[in-house]
Amino acid sequence: MSKVTDVVEELVTPILDDNGLELVDIEYVKEGKDWFLRVFIDKDSGIDIEECGMVSEKLSEKLDELDPVPHNYFLEVSSPGAERPLKKERDYQRAVGKNVFIKTYEPIDGEKSFEGELKDFNGQSIMVEIKIKTRKKLIEIPFDKVAAARLAVTFS
Structure with a gap:
C-alpha cells in the first residue's frame, strides 16, 4: 500500500508547493468494502474548503492520467483537524x-x-x-x- 502513497506524494507535492500549502499525511486504507485515499493538507493560517477542493481537483486530474491506484477508491482532501498527526x-x-x-x-x-x-x-x-x-x-x-x-x- 505504501507504493500508492509514495506516488500520490510525488503527484501532490508540486500542487501544494505552488499554492503555499503543506502535506501533513496520506492514507490509503480499506474501510468495509471501500478504499479511501485521504490527503491531509495544511498551512500556518489554516486551510479552507476552497483550497481542499482545488487540491482535490488538480490531484484527481493527475491520478486519472497516471492511474496508480489498483482499486476504485474515494479521494478525500482535508485539513488534519484539531488532532493533527505529528510525523516530521x-x-x-x-x-x-x-x-x-x-x-x-x-x-x-x-x-x-x-x-x-x-x-x-x-x-x-x-x-x-x-x-x-x-x-x-x-x-x-x-x-x-x-x-x-x-x-x-x-x-x-
Whole structure:
C-alpha cells in the first residue's frame, strides 16, 4: 500500500508547493468494502474548503492520467483537524508547548501511551510532561521509539 502513497506524494507535492500549502499525511486504507485515499493538507493560517477542493481537483486530474491506484477508491482532501498527526521533525518543533498524545513501540517506564505537554524536541528525543495524580513528571521518549503521535485536544 505504501507504493500508492509514495506516488500520490510525488503527484501532490508540486500542487501544494505552488499554492503555499503543506502535506501533513496520506492514507490509503480499506474501510468495509471501500478504499479511501485521504490527503491531509495544511498551512500556518489554516486551510479552507476552497483550497481542499482545488487540491482535490488538480490531484484527481493527475491520478486519472497516471492511474496508480489498483482499486476504485474515494479521494478525500482535508485539513488534519484539531488532532493533527505529528510525523516530521518540524511537526514536533511546532508542537512544543502543546498537549500531545504519543504511543511507543515498546514500554518506557512501564507505559506505551503518554499524554501531556510537549516540553522539548531535539531531533533525538521528545520531552513530555505528564500528570500522575497530583504531580507532574517529565518523560524522555526516544524519537525512534515513537509509533504514532498527534496533537491532543484537552477540555478544561
